[in-house]
Amino acid sequence: MTKKPTILFIFFCILFEIVYSQNNAVQFDKNCFNIDITKKLILINQDVEQLNSLFTEPKESFISNEINYSFITPVTEFETGKAYKVIDNNNEYYDLYFTELPVINIFTENTIVDEPRVYAYFSISESNGNYIENAIGIEFRGGSTQYFPKKSFRIEFWNDSLGNETEDICLLGMRSDDDWNLQAMYNEPLRIRSKVNYDLWKSIDALYYSEDEPEAINGVNQEFIELFLNNEYKGVFALSERVDRKQLKLKKYKDGEIRGELYKGVGWGASTFTYLPYYNNNSELWSGLQYEYPDEEINWSNIYELVNFVINEDSLTFYETYENEFNIDNAVNYFIFLNLLRATDNTGKNIFIAKYNHDEPYFYVPWDLDGTFGIIWNGTKEDITNDIFLNGLYERLILDDRENGFLEKLKNRWNELRINTITLTSIIEAFNEQFQYLKSNGVYEREVKAWPACMYYDENNMDYTIEWIEKRLNYLDKVFNDPSLITTISEHKLGNETGIKIYPNPASNFVYFNTSENNSVVERITMYNMAGGAVVINCTSENKGMLDVSKLENGVYLVAAELKNGYKKVEKLLIKRN
DSSP: OOOHHHHHHHHHHHHHHHHHHHHBBBOOOOEEEETTTTTTTTEEOHHHHHHHHHHOOOOEEETTTTTTEEEEEEEESSOOTTOEEEEEEEEEEEEEEESSSOOEEEOOSSSSSSSSSSEEEEEEETTOOEEEEEEEEHHHOOSGGGGGOOEEEEEEEEESSOOOOBBOETTTSSSEEEEEEEEEOTSTTTHHHHHHHHHHHHHHHOOTTTOOOOOOHHHHHHEEEEEEEETEEEEEEEEEEOHHHHHHOOOOOOOBBBBSSSEEESSSGGGGGOOOOOOOOOOOOEETTEEEEOOOOOOOOOHHHHHHHHHHOOOOHHHHHHHHHBBBHHHHHHHHHHHHHHHTTOTTTTTEEEETTTOOOOOEEEEEOOOOOEEEEEEEEBBSSOOOOOHHHHHTTTOOOSSSSHHHHHHHHHHHHHHHHHHHHHHHHHHHHHHHHHHHHHHHHHHHHHTTTOOOOTTTHHHHHHHHHHHHHHHHHHHHTHHHHHHHHHHHHHSOOOOEEOOOOOOOOOOEEEESSSTOEEEEEEEEEESSOEEEEEOOSSSEEEEOOOOOSSSSEEEEEEEETEEEEEEEEEOOOO
């Protein structure tokens, strides 16, 4: 058994040496050879150590698809991340790179749209020789990110060209599944925040029922890949698992009974525990939440009761019973995580609320973590480190100053995590590890080739991020160790700021607005598309009103509200009609 691989390796070495000596050209594995003719880019994700051991003489040329390529300068040893100039027999010059990253190729004759998925052919190759190919359905995914030139995708493995049957496939050591995301990360300066953040969350929080469900993960795993779509190089993506019943191991619907539940925050309202309209069980959307599970029926009554409890329950009952409704350890961990990252877009939107089984508490699952650590959702810097982010649930929890209440648990958990998990050194090391991995493989250089007009990419963002993290940790040390500061911040935030509520989100035909105080007057509300064009302008002198958006196309818009007292607010609004 142990001799066979050795004999086989020697055989292939001899065979390669014979081929090499006969053709005087390097032979690359065809599954690892990728070319973009337009960008004049060749990417090979074959093991360079193996290649250097097989081809020991100076490398002068190679052949692919019967085309001969010559190195401008003979190469003694191949290196990852380095650009090699080559010329083909038509006198066309290319930059050739070696990468350790897996490479995905997708081919389709169909136009990719938001919905539905269209048929395509998929393959993924790894530098260790692993290779998978299969039919897929592919569509765009995301909200505002669809307005970027580099788009994210959702793929599903199919057993036919129509998607009538799907197939579970294990990719890059992650779970076996038919449904995957390819995140573009176009608006994230270093393309690494999401992966760092998911890894950090998993070190902070574990599902309270993990002993019963050891394979359950509160979050997702991600791995970097490089993508070619119809032979065009599209840059680096994060191949990601999905947050769903399978990932969380929620109890399945059984005998007409809802057991496990899952809801996705896609806007603001009930999702932030600040608004409680009545629900419609014929709709998958309700007040900023999207119904994810169970699939068998839509019934908003359970999550409605949770939001009603948080918003309307009297204080005595709330503080005596809230741990029965929402898992307190998870609530503490997510509050720390939300504020450590200063995830401005994740207080209700871009977050899941889940329940493992009936008569069990709800808990948070994070999602969409690119606008963090001093970067906001649109990819720009927001160098603010001295504030606290809340939603309606946390506005009540931070008033729990009882012994072993929320504030005491928060302080204790923060200081526990500060020993090893949340330290300046550990977070910087996590950033540096991913940054150096991409940089050493030449990914940033190729990302610029793929998207030369990208205004978000900034390799120097590491210095800014490190400085920002240090200031943020110092601030949170003060606040989390002094509960009175949190209460003061909350009272200031809630009592002295005159705001405006814009709802529903998502909207269909009309958007309503009203201010938090009757004497606060709205001066102007402007809606912009993601290209920056104004599509609706409403000048008023009222404290409430309505916008007609029935003629606008489905998609993400920005709503900018200006009050006569100088208060301004900008938020994203999703327009979606069934």
